[in-house]
Amino acid sequence: MEQLKHECGVAMVRLLKPLEYYKRKYGTCLYGLNKLYLLMEKQHNRGQEGAGVGVIKMNSSPGHEYVFRERALGPNAIQDIFSTINRQIERDAIADKPIELIDACTPFIGEVYMGHLRYSTTGRSGINYVHPFLRRNNWCSRSLMLCGNFNMTNVDDIFRSVVEKGQHPRIYSDTVIILEQLGYALDKENSRLYHKYTEEGLDGIARAGAIEDHLDLVPVLQSTAPGWDGGYVICGAVGSGDMWALRDPHGIRPAFYYYDDEIVVVASERPVIQTVLNVSRSDVRELMPGSAVIVSKSGNVWVGDVLGEKENRRCSFERIYFSRGSDADIYKERKALGRNLVDKILCVVDYDLKHAVFSFIPNTAEVAFIGMIEGLEKYLDVSKATHIEELSVEGALTHDVLMEIMSRKLRIEKVAIKDIKLRTFIAEGESRNDLAAHVYDVTYGIVENGRDTLVVIDDSIVRGTTLRQSIIRMLDRLHPKKIVVVSSSPQVRYPDYYGIDMSRMGEFCAFRAAVSLLKKRGMEHVLEQVYEDCLMMEKMPDDELRNCVKAIYAPFTDEEISEEIARMLTPVDTQADVCIIYQSLEGLSKAVPDCPGDWYFSGDYPTPGGTRLVNRAFVNYYEGNMDKR
Known part of the structure; x- marks a missing residue:
């Protein structure tokens, strides 16, 4: 048959233990990055036009980068990305570094990992349209990274609502517009907490830390997602370490997750998680329509309803x-x-x-x-x-x-x-x-x-x-x-x-x-x-x-x-x-x-x-x- 294209595949990894734990147990501080690579490679069927990787380092020292991103185009994008990342890590000579310095300074080794595979179904292509997208800020709790498997049918309406708030999106695409929407809502949540902790007498680093520790992503999602018309799994990560994945209320696009006391993983397909983590089918759960899996900076995992579950319209295609046909069902x-x-x-x-x-x-x-x-x-x-x-x-x-x-x-x-x-x-x-x-x-x-x-x-x-x-x-x-x-x-x-x-x-x-x-x-x-x-x-x-x-x-x-x-x-x-x-x-x-x-x-x-x-x-x-x- 003629090849059909599909948008897209997602993979997210959140490490719940200190980096030293994975070094000691698994023999490498690249544990999270390696899992991300496998999750992406085993979902290669979902997108071969381009790919992207994002990493958030929660323990970065001031003056050092804490959000890293690498993107590439073409059917070999995954290999190109990880080759580039590995060269940067090798140049940093991690074999000779104590774990504390790696945790603070080495690029692409962090606690939050995001991967995306893309097929364009909108006619727009090029590196500027490859996920993940970034919204940078000097405040970690206001920086936002976003990727997703989605297509919105009401982009014009969403764009208009963003512009009416006074924003100026630099690209007309549903991903950028949604990034700006969510960024606006995240700014509001930050402002709410800023005023709350200022009134309580906190200032400077103490106030910034309190904001990071108490971000509530549920209202951020609830203030934006109800206006989206489409099928979607939207994955996001805040610079301070919070992470989420949200599925549309009809369950049009698929999403699965797994977590234990070491790791949280989200992917577009169940058998991929089973294979990469060597866990049983019953351990990997479907993210229900209208629900989100949210991991806080402290590593708290919450899974629950955010938008309400509507009529089941999971995609038969x-x-x-x-x-992948390796899924039992x-x-x-x-x-x-x-x-x-x-x-x-x-x-x-x-x-x-x-x-x-x-x-x-x-x-x-x-x-x-x-x-x-x-x-x-x-x-x-x-x-x-x-x-x-x-x-x-x-x-x-x-x-x-x-x-x-x-x-x-x-x-x-x-x-x-x-x-x-x-x-x-x-x-x-x-x-x-x-x-x-x-x-x-x-x-x-x-x-x-x-x-x-x-x-x-x-x-x-x-x-x-x-x-x-x-x-x-x-x-x-x-x-x-x-x-x-x-x-x-x-x-x-x-x-x-x-x-x-x-x-x-x-x-x-x-x-x-x-x-x-x-x-x-x-x-x-x-x-x-x-x-x-x-x-x-x-x-x-x-x-x-x-x-x-x-x-x-x-x-x-x-x-x-x-x-x-x-x-x-x-x-x-x-x-x-x-x-x-x-x-x-x-x-x-x-x-x-x-x-x-x-x-x-x-x-x-x-x-x-x-x-x-x-x-x-x-x-x-x-x-x-x-x-x-």
Whole structure:
């Protein structure tokens, strides 16, 4: 499938013991930094456009830096960052230093560690957009570092509220704006404590220490986050040592945490924490929607509700595609997605398993393939048992017949092989398409020409570009009678606005197929009506919004749209018949019951911002503004 981008992955580490403790127990004062590196490397799947690391040193001497940051661009960003950090540490010659000097002066060795992996889903790229972001101040308790896995749908509103307070954000991006919002709230909390302790007779260093010791981050978050519309996990660290991670009230973006008496860890995926800290699954907890995990300067860990938990809309695409399949629940869910497609597959191959070859598109669909095969094998076992029983009743079951029945197996082959990443940018036009057709290679000699049906499963078919330019052409070289492409996810019909790179309406093959059917059947008036309805929605308050784009799909069955997608994505010179099968929404819900966020399939957005933006996306499409989101 074509690569989908996702924003983003987070990792946070908070050490709860003095640095000397880790040196003594684990043999290194780099314990926290090493854990951060592993957490980031094992979430490499979540972002390969850039990465960033931030460290806060709580015991820094005045006149020495206490907030450190390193960022880099490109797929090797993690290695580049840690190579740079290691060079700085080596130059500081920590092997010859007493632990007290390391704790006070050595760069990138501290108590609070923040890591971020980024994919851009907004079209903005470059080092200035790479997390973590910093808001520096001479007062430790006013310095703020921020990163997150999020996308806000109401950036204009947030920006306006920040400017109205008199602030002047230097970059128009949701991260910078949120940084300024939170910084403003943090300043207010500092001012409150400043006046409180001044009235109590404290001054100078004593007052600054009291402020640091008594910061309350809950009101800081509660005064800002209710105005955010989007899916998010926002991670922050104050220069004096306080740390937090906050999850959106619908739980759209994932977050997990673990803590004991030595360490607090937050990450976007559960198995990453399990592996890096070598702890059991039950020890790693999900950060519940609307809740935060907060660690104070003193090391107090608090986990609780901050924003209130709303309707569960955990992202199902996380389970289908983005998150690592090594998570126990995700592995089972992906297998279930494959099993749920068995009835449709059997129907399409006319129940002729003898002349069907089964495979998958490497590599993310492999687990769904296992589930699909298990379901087909169950059907085959029942079929064999029924046949044996019938022949037994008839008295026609001989040893040879029994051996023939028992020898019936599924034909499982590795048909598609992901080849080297070809540099298609050196070509243009048809020559570029010809190069794209060779992104995958095939295994020859396993398909009977003109007789076998070739069934391949993929995790999703979103735009269809790779399917048309590469996969179908590749499979047709094997000369099957029919090619059946199976998607373990339903038809992607609507843009995502919460952190997945699916935002332009005209990109989706399901949308293009529905528009094509409307035109074929003389129903272009539906498009015009949807356009007018979408314009009307722009003036509506949030509680009266509706997704007008649903009307484009309403006249057709899922099967009709799938057939049109197959027609549109099949190259004209293809010899085999081509069929595309999609997962149903019911099948998705059955396989992934705890993550019902399916707005990209159903059009039911979890927040008003999503509904408002999908209507705007259709207006842009209809008016020909194809580059707008």
